[in-house]
Amino acid sequence: MEKAVELDNQYPATHRDAMCIPTYESMGLRAPSANFSKFSPVTYLCGNSLGCMPRATREAVNSELDAWADRAVESHFRHRGEPQGLTSWVDIDLPLSNLLPSVVGGLESEVAVMGSLTANLNALLVAFYRPNSQKFKIICEKGAFPSDFYAFLNQCAIHGVDPEEALVRLEPREGETYLRTDDIIKAISENSEQLALVCLPGIQYYTGQLFDMKKITLYAHQFEDVVVGWDLAHAVGNVPLQLHDWGVDFACWCSYKYLNAGPGGIAGIFVHEKHAQVASHTQEGYMPRLAGWWGNNRERRFQMKEVFEPISGALGFRQSNPSVIDVVALRSSLEVIKDFGGIEALRERSLLLTGYLLKLLQNSPFYHESLTATPQSKPGFTIITPLDEDERGAQLSLLFSPHHDDPKLDTMEQVFKYLNERGVIVDERRPDVIRIAPAPLYNTFQDVFRTVDLLNKALQHV
Ligand SMILES: Cc1ncc(COP(=O)(O)O)c(C=O)c1O
CATH class of the missing domain: 3.90.1150.10 (Aspartate Aminotransferase, domain 1)
Known part of the structure; x- marks a missing residue:
């Protein structure tokens, strides 16, 4: 001792x-x-499942409850706490643009908070997985978190591809407990002609293995039209990430583990800037997605027009107005992390x-x-x-x-x-x-x- x-x-x-x-x-x-x-x-060593609550979260949440009680709908545009630096609800998640990108190594425009992990994974798969008769395979893990596997399985059903053929499920060698990077690389190479997507966890939930995200991403991108996405549930807030520099196409994560945002807290996405620059859904190069009004041009959002002009970047993938309580809970934790030194x-x-x-x-x-x-x-x-x-x-x-x-x-x-x-x-x-x-x-x-x-x-x- x-x-x-x-x-x-x-x-x-x-x-x-x-x-x-x-x-x-x-x-x-x-x-x-x-x-x-x-x-x-107690001796709490379970932050990989649910992080502890930051003390500041209670006050942050209470401020929003007060705003709801005192000004109700007007808090969307005229928050009672604005003089003290609080944000009106219409932009409640934007202060996170200063806090979250450094945690995942993304540009401000590449990161958004929204929804929940599995819902976001499904949304990103809709946008990024576009199988055709030539390219339809998904490289994933045999021991993937079940939610991810269900998402892959259902993508196959949606697109009418046979999961037995499409899902290349990697598993450790006989007698070993985790995957070798070389075996992942080999699988990418062997399947490259039919490969559409590589989607793996940054850190494996069961074994705790940290994948070589940089090497795998760069290797997969040597092949034409291969998209690389990462489930960062166990990696975010745990290890440094460089999603932009590695050229990752998309990533998603939850924030209730090492980001301490509370049970079922608001999740996050990364979409590389190369994918999200187009100003209207009618323009060439627009990436079809699961869309909603919160991803639409902020200035024209409330004009209720029938044109979808996505905000460029990850914010254009948001669908709904976010849960205010969840957003401020995440913010209070990210502030503690920043104060710690990042x-x-x-x-x-x-x-x-x-x-x-x-x-x-x-x-x-x-x-x-x-x-x-x-x-x-x-x-x-x-x-x-x-x-x-x-x-x-x-x-x-x-x-x-x-x-x-x-x-x-x-x-x-x-x-x-x-x-x-x-x-x-x-x-x-x-x-x-x-x-x-x-x-x-x-x-x-x-x-x-x-x-x-x-x-x-x-x-x-x-
Ligand atoms: C790797 C991984 N993927 C997906 C999930 C599902 O998360 P959610 O219920 O927030 O969608 C979890 C939950 O712990 C997870 O660890």
Whole structure:
């Protein structure tokens, strides 16, 4: 523990107090020992699932509730908080144009907040996936987040292409836990003649693998008419991105994980500037899309004309007026991230925290280097995330064995329960994986130490 304290002094979580970390009392848990009170924060290592709430969010949301109560519809154009720098609702999402692009490495015009992740993925697929008899294949993963797979599957149905033929679903080699970049490159090359789209996650939700987005994007673009899109749910706010420079065609993400915008918070899209410059839907080069009035020319939006003049850039892909409450929740979190020093500073601290986690786990007597090295009978775990820091974000995924269908006997279930009862909040993926993600904005080295210490005790107990 002394080492963890030393590391916390050396690399302090300067913005931990800006966040609400749940307490034993608020979680309905008993403080585990005399060293903790009911008001002590739990050890929350689940920011890969739902980030903690920034303290500023409550006030930001309350200001909008006040605006609704006090001026109702007039707040769209005459917000009561304007003198204090608040934005009228008609432009509520525009202040994010100063905050979000640097997080994803996009130009201001290439980024918009709207909708939710799966809805946005579907919308972007409508715009970007245009199969024909020659080019119709989609390279995706076998273990993709199901929502993404359903979206790909339904694109095939919409376009009348056979998913068995169209979906090239990549999976790790036999005995390996994550995809090799070379195998992705090979698949692109082998399918290039029929390839329409490469759509992969920036970071894989289950294994925590960080894909080489730059290499894959640049490689795929060597081939004619191949579009590259990324699902950045687990990458945004976790690792630095350079979507513009890499030439990514489109990307989408949710903002409730490392962006701490709250459950179901407003999501985001990136559309490269090369795709969104045309001033009217009647002009050549216009990209057909799922359209709505909020993507239309701002000055003429309320004239209700029957001409669609998209705002150039990603804003032209918005459909509806955004949820004001959701937008300000995201803004208050992005302001904390900016104040911390932005995504580069977060990544620097993240590498230290997750590197420390990895070291402690590898020193555990229950750690095994690979699945095959794990004895069948004894409880233990292996790490299925790439060990190289350039190939992972904040999260490490631990695969436990042996597995029993009965949760009372199953190793992972018993470890998860043991940790949870003692206020270590991590994330289980049945049947046998626990994901642990120290969030650099608010987690400490002591959080990491305590987690591994209790994990070892849990395995002893099993
Ligand atoms: C990789 C990935 N894709 C898609 C989703 C679905 O997100 P939503 O429910 O916000 O559409 C998630 C949710 O966690 C995810 O992790």
